[in-house]
Amino acid sequence: MADKFLQMQQQLRHDNEDLQSYLRDLKNWEADIKQKDEALRQTKDTQDAVLPPIRNQGKRKPKQARKKKPKPATKPSQSEAGDQNRAGTRHSRIRAYDYRSWDKFDVDKACAEVDSDEEDEVPATQGENGEEMETDTDSEEERELERQRRIQEANMEKDKGNALFKQGKYEPAVVCYTAGMEADPTNAILPANRAMANLKLERFEDAERDCDKSISLDCTYIKAYARRAAARFGLGKLEDAKKDYQQVLNLEPSNKQASSEIKRIDRIVKDKEETERQKLDGVYNIIQAVQKPVHLRSNKPLKRMVIEEIGTGSGGEDDDATQTTHPHKPQHTTPSGRSEVSSPAEQRITGDCHEEDGTKSSETPTPVPSEVRVPDATQTELPPTVSQVPSKPTPPVDIPGIPSSSYQLQSDWKQLQKFSEQLFQYFKNIPPQSYKQLLQDSLDAALLMRILNLLKEQYVIHSEPVYETLAGLSQVKRFEMNVMFMSSKDKQVVQELFSYMERSGNVGEQELTQLRKKYQL
C-alpha cells in the first residue's frame, strides 16, 4: 500500500517536472515563433508563384480555352515562357538520386530555355532589391500584360470586322466590332467602325449611338463625326447632321465630302420649306368646306363612288369619262413625291393604289366604305368633313409584309383596321414568337384589346388556332399590367377565346390552364 502511495507521489512529481520543463520550453518557443511570425508578416512575397494549373480548367471553361488559342500566333514569346516555366518546375523536381532522369536530361535544351526565359528573370531580380515591392510590381506587370492582351484582342477583332465589312458582310462585322469593344472599351475606332456597319444596315439610331461613344473617347476623330452626320441625316435630324459636318470642317477644312453634304442639306431644307409653304397655300387654296343646312342638301339618293388617286391636286371635276366623281384630293395625298409621308407602310399603300387605279381600277371589286357617299356626279360640293376621306382608302389588295417595329405594326393596323379580312391575313403572318421582340414595351391596353378582338372575330371564323398567338402575347413586356386592367367586357372576349380553344381541342389541358393563369382568368 505504502509502496503504491510512494509510486503515485513519484509519478506526480515526474508529471510536474515534465510540465514545468514543457512550460519553460513553451516560453522560449513563443518568443521564437513570434519573431518568425513577425518576419513572415513583414515579407509579403509569394515565392513559389509557379503552381500547377487549375484543375479541370479546360473542361470547365471551354470559352476561355478557345479564346486563348489564337494568342500564341500574336504573342509567341509569352506563352512559350509559360510553358518553359512549367517545364522548369518539372525539371527542378528531378531528385539527386534519380540517375535515370538525369541521364535523360537535355542540358543544352535547358540552357536554351534559361536564355529565352530572361523576361521572367527580370521581376525576380527586382524582388531581391526590394522584397516589399515585388508583389506590387508583379501584379502591376500582370495587369499591364492583361491590358496588352486585351488591346491585341481588340485589334484582331477590328481587323476581322474590317475584312468582313469589305466583303459586305455587315452583320458579322458588327459582331466582331462588338467583341472588340468589349475587349478594349477605350478604343475609339471600334465604335466608329461599328457605326459604319450599322449605317450600311440602315440602323441609324445604333449608328448614331456608336458615333457618340467614339466621339466621347476621341473628340478629334473626324470619321466618327462624318458617320454620325450620315446617321443623323438618315434619321432626318438635318440640323444635327449639318452641325456634325461643320465640326468635320472645323477639324479638317479641306474635307470635300463635308462641304458638299452641307450644301445638300441646305438644299433639302430649302426644298422642304418650299413644299411646306406650298402645302399651306394648298390648304388655303383647295379646301373649301361647305356647310349646308340639312334642308338645303340634295334629296337625291347617295351614290357609291370609287375613289381614285390622281397625280396632282388639279381639278378632277372635268374628268367625267368614267362616270365617277373625284372629290378634291385631300391635302396629304397630293404631291406624291413628298417626303413627309409619315411611314413607309403608308407610302406603300398609296403606291399600290396608284398602280391599281392606273391599270385595272374598273375590274377590281373595291368595296367602298358606306359612309363616303357623294350626292351627285354633277355636284361639285365636297363632303362636309374632308379630313375623313383620307382615312378610308380603298382596301389594299396587297397586305403589308411583316412589320419590323411596333410603330409599323400600329400604322399598318390603322390602315387595315376597317378591313378585318386583310387585317386578319396581315396579322396572321406575324409569327407569334416575334411579338415580344416586335412590341418591346409598347403594348398598351388598346392594342391588346384590338388584337384580342381580331382573334375573336376573325380567327374564330376561320377556325384558325389562337393558342400560339395568345401565348406569344403573354410573353410581351407589360402584358401582365395590361391584363390586370382589363374590363369585364374585355375579359369576356378572352373567355370566349379560351372556350373556343377548348372546343377545338388542339391544345393540351395543362398548357391551357397555364395560359389561363397568365390571362388571370
Next chain:
Amino acid sequence: MEDKPQIIAYIQKSLNFTLYDTRWVPCSARFVVLGNHPRKTGALHVYEMSAEGDAKLLQEVEKKEAFRCGTFGASNINQRHLATGDFDGNLRIWDLEKIDIPVYSASGHSEIINCIDGVGGLGIGEGAPEIVTGSRDGAVKVWDPRQKDDPVANMQPAEGETKRDCWTVAFGHAYNQSDRCIAAGYDNGDIKLFDLRNMSLRWETNIKNGVCSVEFDRKDISMNKLAATTLESTFHVFDMRTQHPTKGFASLNETAHKSTIWLARHLPQNRDVFMTLGGSGTLNLWKYSYPEKRVKDDGNGVEMGVIGSVNLLQNAALSTQPIGGFDWSPDREGMCVCTSFDQMLRVLLVTKLNRV
C-alpha cells in the same frame, strides 16, 4: 505508466458568442476562433499566446454571415489566408492583415457549409492549392482560389437522388502533383472517397451512423489511415494503404466517450497519435499501433489490408458541453486549442507526446 501523457488546460477563456471552429495561424503563436454572435452575425477573433500564460485578443471582427468552419490549408505560408465557410453557403478567403474585405468570395452552396479543408498550401501536399467544402445541400465542391466564382470540381447527388447532409470533408493522398483524394462523411453514415485525379468515386461505405468527422492521418502522403467518428460514440479507423477489390479497406471500430464523437484530429508531429473529442466535453488521446504485417493474401492471391489496434493513452473531461472545434498546433508539439459549446475557449498542453 510513467510515460503517460498529461492533458493540461493551460488557458481557459469564456467568450460571449457560440464557438464553432478554431485554427492555429501557421508559423505563429496566434490562433483564430470562428463562431456566431447571438444576433446571427459572424465572429472572428484572433488570439495570441502571451508570455504570462494568457491568450491576448489581437483582433475582433464581426461579419454579416455566421462562420461555421475555417482552414489555412490552401494558403501560401507567406500569406496565411484563412478560408471560411458560413451559414449562408459562402466560401470566403480572408487576409488577416486586411480583414475588411475578403480576398476571395464565392457563394458556393445553397445551404450552410458544414465543413472545409484545404491542401496544397503551407508546404503541405503537392499540387495546386485547393479548398474543399461540404454542405447541407448535399454537394462537396472543390475550389481553387485562383478561379473565381466556380468550383473546379463538384460532387453532388445525381438529379432525383436524395441529398444527404455532408457533415465532414478531408483532403488526403496529395503526395504528388496529380494524385489527390477527398473523403466525405454524410449524416446517413456514408463515407465516400473521391479520387480527384480520375474524377471518380473511388470507394464508399456506410458505417451505419452519422459521420461527424473524417480525417486522414496525413494529407501529403500516399493514403495511410483514415479516422471517422460517428454520432453514437464509436469511431472507425481505416487502413487506406491497401484497397481490396471487394472488401475495400480494412478497418477497426472503437467505442468511446459514451456520446457523440464530434471530431478526430491527428497530431501533426506524429501521425499515429490522435485526439477524439466527445459530446460530453471529454477528450481521448489515442495511439494507433500497426500490425506486424499490413498486407495479407485473401486466399485468392489478392492483397488485402490488415488493421492494427488503438490504445487509449489519456482521457480528460473539460466541459459539460460538446467540444466542436479542435486544432493541434502545427509548430509546437502537444499544444492544442479547442472550443466547446459552453462558449469556452481552451488552450491545452499535452506533455510527453514525444515519448509515446
